[in-house]
Amino acid sequence: MNYLLKNGQLLIADSLQPRDILIQAGQITAIGTDLTADNATTIDLAQHFVSPGLVDLHVHLRDPGQTYKETIETGSMAAAHGGFTFIGAMPNLTPVPDNAEQMATMVQRNRTEGAVRIGQYATLTQQRAAGKLVDFAALKAAGAFAFSNDGSGVQDTDTMYLAMQAAQAVDMPLAAHVEDDSLRHGGVMNAGPKATQLDLPGISNEVETAQLARDLVLAQATGVHYHVCHVSTAASVQMIRLAKLAGINVSCEVTPHHLLLSDRDITADDGNYKMNPPLRSEHDRQALIAGLLDGTIDCIATDHAPHSMAEKQQSMRQAPFGIVGSETAFSLLYTNFVKTRIFTLNQLVNWLSTRPAQLFQLPNSGQLKVGQPADLAVFDLEQRTTITAASLISKGKNTPFIGANVYGATVATFVAGQLVYQRGGTK
Incomplete structure (x- = not known):
C-alpha cells in the first residue's frame, strides 16, 4: 500500500x-x-x-526457549510500539544460534514473525559457554548481524582474544557484555551505602571495569570493531574516552535506565530495580550523561529484557536481572532530557537512530530521505x-x-x- x-x-x-x-x-x-x-x-x-525509525542494538526476544516471557511477535510489536524499526536480537536462546543451521532458522523466523527488521546476533562460543569458538565465517554467511555472548562476560582472556581475531577476519562487530564473574560475589545491586541500607549484596564497579580494561587492550591488538554493551560506570566512560583518543576501534552504548536512575532511587527490595549492570551511583549517572554529550558514548540501546511478573515480584536476591525498555525509551528520554533542555531533539534522534545504524552498517536504517x-x-x-x-x-x-x-x-x-x-x- x-x-x-x-x-x-x-x-x-x-x-x-x-x-x-x-x-x-x-x-x-x-x-x-x-x-x-x-x-x-x-x-x-x-x-x-516524524523521525527516522529508531534503531535498538540490544534486545532480548526470549524466543525460542522462554516464550512465556516474550516471543518474536510480541517483542517486535513492542519495539514497533516504541518507534523502533530495527532491533538487534541477542543470542541467549535455547537452542543457541551458534551454528549456520540454527542461525538460518532464526533469520527466517525473525523475517516472517517479526513486525520490524531484526538483526540476529550469533554467539562467540558454542552454547554461549566457555570453550570452543563458533565458526564466524559460516555464521556470517547464514545471516548473523554481529557477534556477542551477551548475558555473560567472556571470562577467559585467550578465548576473547581469539574471538576478536575471528570477528575482525570477517569484518563484523563484536558486542561485549563486560563482567568479571570472579568479582561478583553474589551481588544483586550496586555496591554502596544503599545496598548496605537494604542489606543486599553489592556489585562493585570493578566487576565491569576490570574486564573492560582487558578487552580494550585486546581490541587494540586485533583491530576489531569492539562494541561495549550497557556501559554503567564513570571509570568505564573515561577508559573508553582514552581508548578512542588512542585510536582503538571501540564504540559503546548506554541504556535509558542508567541515564535516568541511580541506586539512590531504589527505596526497597524491589525486583523491578534489578538489572545487570546495576543502577550505579549518581556520580556514575552524571558521567554517562556527560559521555553521551561529548561523544564518548555513541548511542542509546534499551537492553529490553522481559520477565514474568512472578519472577520479578521476588526479592532482588532471587529475581532475574533486567527490565523492559522498547516501549518507553523514547518518551522517557524525550520527557526527562529534551523537554528539560539537557539534550536536543536532534541529539536524541541521532543516539536512538542515526548513530547506531552507522556503527553497525545498516544501510536501510537511521535515515529519513527520498530513495530510502x-x-x-x-x-x-x-x-x-x-x-x-x-x-x-x-x-x-x-x-x-x-x-x-x-x-x-x-x-x-x-x-x-x-x-x-x-x-x-x-x-
Whole structure:
C-alpha cells in the first residue's frame, strides 16, 4: 500500500518544519509541502513529529526457549510500539544460534514473525559457554548481524582474544557484555551505602571495569570493531574516552535506565530495580550523561529484557536481572532530557537512530530521505500520557517506570512502507 503522510513535522536544520511524505512501493519517494498523490492512502499526522525509525542494538526476544516471557511477535510489536524499526536480537536462546543451521532458522523466523527488521546476533562460543569458538565465517554467511555472548562476560582472556581475531577476519562487530564473574560475589545491586541500607549484596564497579580494561587492550591488538554493551560506570566512560583518543576501534552504548536512575532511587527490595549492570551511583549517572554529550558514548540501546511478573515480584536476591525498555525509551528520554533542555531533539534522534545504524552498517536504517526505505516513526510531543502495565504490548511488564507521566508517545510506525503500529490499534 502507498501512503501520503500529510502535516508532519520533520527535523530540518535542527528545527521542526512542516513537511508531507509520500511512500510508494516501500520507499520514500517525495518529501515536501502540499504534496498530492493518486492511489495513496492519506494520513493526517496532525503536526506530530516524524523521525527516522529508531534503531535498538540490544534486545532480548526470549524466543525460542522462554516464550512465556516474550516471543518474536510480541517483542517486535513492542519495539514497533516504541518507534523502533530495527532491533538487534541477542543470542541467549535455547537452542543457541551458534551454528549456520540454527542461525538460518532464526533469520527466517525473525523475517516472517517479526513486525520490524531484526538483526540476529550469533554467539562467540558454542552454547554461549566457555570453550570452543563458533565458526564466524559460516555464521556470517547464514545471516548473523554481529557477534556477542551477551548475558555473560567472556571470562577467559585467550578465548576473547581469539574471538576478536575471528570477528575482525570477517569484518563484523563484536558486542561485549563486560563482567568479571570472579568479582561478583553474589551481588544483586550496586555496591554502596544503599545496598548496605537494604542489606543486599553489592556489585562493585570493578566487576565491569576490570574486564573492560582487558578487552580494550585486546581490541587494540586485533583491530576489531569492539562494541561495549550497557556501559554503567564513570571509570568505564573515561577508559573508553582514552581508548578512542588512542585510536582503538571501540564504540559503546548506554541504556535509558542508567541515564535516568541511580541506586539512590531504589527505596526497597524491589525486583523491578534489578538489572545487570546495576543502577550505579549518581556520580556514575552524571558521567554517562556527560559521555553521551561529548561523544564518548555513541548511542542509546534499551537492553529490553522481559520477565514474568512472578519472577520479578521476588526479592532482588532471587529475581532475574533486567527490565523492559522498547516501549518507553523514547518518551522517557524525550520527557526527562529534551523537554528539560539537557539534550536536543536532534541529539536524541541521532543516539536512538542515526548513530547506531552507522556503527553497525545498516544501510536501510537511521535515515529519513527520498530513495530510502520508508522506515519511520511518528511521535506526539505535546500530549502527556502515563506509562501503565496495560499499555505495554510486551509480555514483560517489569519496569520501575510504571506510573511515569511522559510526553512523546508513538503515534505510528512504518517499516519498509508498511504501517506496523498505529496508536489506538495495530495494523
